[in-house]
Amino acid sequence: MQDKAGLAMKAAVRKVVAEHKKTGRPLSIWKNGRAVHVPISNF
Numbered sequence: 001m002q003d004k005a006g007l008a009m010k011a012a013v014r015k016v017v018a019e020h021k022k023t024g025r026p027l028s029i030w031k032n033g034r035a036v037h038v039p040i041s042n043f
Contacts, residue, residue, distance in 0.1 A: 026040060
């Protein structure tokens with residue numbers, strides 16, 4: 001069960017990163033307890 005959940009999460013992240021690359025929007029991530037916008041060029 002955990003393997004399926006992990007694979008589904010990885011696929012979802014790949015999809016989001018691809019969509020952001022296509023549109024040029026930065027990604028928002030959680031870093032050091034704060035939300036941070038990361039330019040897509042860093043991925």
